[in-house]
Structures are given as C-alpha cells and as structure tokens.
Amino acid sequence: MKTADETLDEILSLAAAHFKVPREKLGPDDDFFKKLGINSLQTLDLLTKLENHFQVELPDYELQGVSDFRTLAGRIQARL
C-alpha cells in the first residue's frame, strides 16, 4: 500500500502533467483551483484522473470544501 506521502506526490505529478503546469510549481498546501486555474468541468476531469489512477471511487461530495492537495490526498488515501 502507498504511503500518504507517495499518494500526495503522485497527485501533484498527475495534476501537473494533466494541466500542463511545471511540477516544481505545485506544493502540498497549494489551492489547486488557483494553482491549476481550473473551472468546475476541469475539476471533474481531475477527479476522474485521480479515480482512474488510484483505482478508487471518490464521491463528489467528499471533495466539497477541499481545495488543497494535501487534504485531497488524505481523502484518496482513506480509500486505498
């Protein structure tokens, strides 16, 4: 099983690659809406990417109010 740090690192790399943002510009506590510049439809894209990558299902409502990578990683880690 992945550690929490590994999960967080994979999320940062995946988000950087998908939204074409340099990986080094993303940090665990960054607001991903601001850093990635994504709208609601792109947020769904990110959710789908993460679900496919980690092979988990993350109900949308668990993401409500989540805006930083670290908390997002915690939600995914809880389902691995």
Next chain:
Amino acid sequence: MHEGKTGASLIERVRQEERAMSWTLVEGVIELALHRSPCNELGTASLAELEKFAAVLESLQTEAHALIIYSEMKPGFCAGADLRELYQRSQSMEKADAAKGVRDFLERIHLVLTLIDSTPLTTIAAVHGVTFGGGFELALACDLIIADKMARFCFPELRLGLIPGFGGIPRLKRDLGNAVVRDLLLTGRSINATRAQQVGLVSQVVGEGEALRAARATAMQLGKFDRATASAAKSFIKPIPHEELRREIDLFCQLFARPAVQAGLRKFVESTDALPYLP
C-alpha cells in the same frame, strides 16, 4: 445540405455550423454529432433541432442499420438541460405559463427520446466527459453506451428540488438494479466510466478520445446482421416504460411548481462553486 459519392457509399451530410447538431448517413450508419457550446445544453433551440432530426430519422432508418450519437465538444457528451434558459424563461413568465411551458417542453423531448429509444436501428451513445442530467438521459435512450474512460455520469437534479425529467429514472430502472438507481438519484453523485461499466450501464470503456472510433467499429459489426432479426431482438428485450415515463412528467411538473425550485435554479445560475451541481 449536400450529397456526394465516396466509393460505393452514399454520403448525406447536413452541417449547420451555427446549429446545435448535425447528422450524416455513411454506409448504413447515421451519426448525430452534438456541437453546441459549451457542452450541448438542451434548451428550446436544441429541442427544435432534435425534433428535426427525429423526423429525418424516420425516413433515413430504411437505409441504415445503426445510429451513433456523439459530441464534438471538448467538455463532454452533454451537460443536460439548459438551466440558465429554464431559469430566465420561468422568471419572465406568469407562474401558470411557466408551468405549461415546462410540461410542453418535457412532452416534446419525451417524444424524441422515445423515438430514439424505439427506432428499429441499433443505437449507440459514444460518450466522453460530462454526461449529466438530460445528457445522461439521452445516452440512456440508446441501446449501447460506449464510454471514454474520462466520462462521468450524474443525475444532479435533486439539488434543484427536481427529479430527472427526460425519462431518466424509468430508463435507468429498466437497465439497472434499483439500488444503483437510488444511489445515483438520491446522492446526486457522479460516477466514472469504470464504475458505470461495473454496474452494467456501459458496454465498453475505451481510452481517451476513442469512444467514437469504438462506436464506429461496433456499428460496422452490427451491419453484418439481418435487420429484421436485430430489430425484433431489440423490441423483445427493450420495452418502452410508457406508464412510468408519463408519471415522471407529472411528478416533475408537480415539483417544478414549488418555490424551492426557483431558488435552486437561481442558486445554480449564480453559483461560482467548483462543483455547482452539488447542493
């Protein structure tokens, strides 16, 4: 509209760049392409075009064996009903007129979707990205759903104080177990293509950008079968839930009359939330 010959195939193409959709007939396969920005929201203009397509479908189906519906818009297959238009229209009308307008809209779109549902052709929804609300209902009218792995399905209507109104519940219930229907309907959460395939909603999950190609390959295979047999098999296995569809319209209209719906529509229209389809 123009016609031309490509090899042995007759090509008919109706392309109206300013319109919400266009269709072609190539080698026995009708393709309905949705291309209204941003994500094929279904409002009065789109409905009028769907009705035109439905009229054409009845004449084209003697020359075809399959219908593929897909989207040319990047965000997805279809984001559902045009809620901004619905809100604006309901604000500009007397309450009774707005209610009548909603019922009329629902009855018209039900006619089109039931026609697609019951056509003797084998129908395929090739979906990607957002397949929400009315878009999900359009896909459910088809015989097969082929999904790009980035597709997401959702019935978000409860957030507005409504239920799906384009035939979604009866058609989903026809295809899936009641527990899955309740999960999607009552939580309003979205599910990805893999989950949709696991529950039996999606027949094939393909890579990003591959849904239309896979749908065309499937349609080519369908062309090898005797049409009368395929049509008989379809009508045997896919009954139209007429009574439940009627009750759905009645329930939707009953719910629409409540003030909570206007408040829900306003909240959605004015929302800047990242996930505006959630309450």
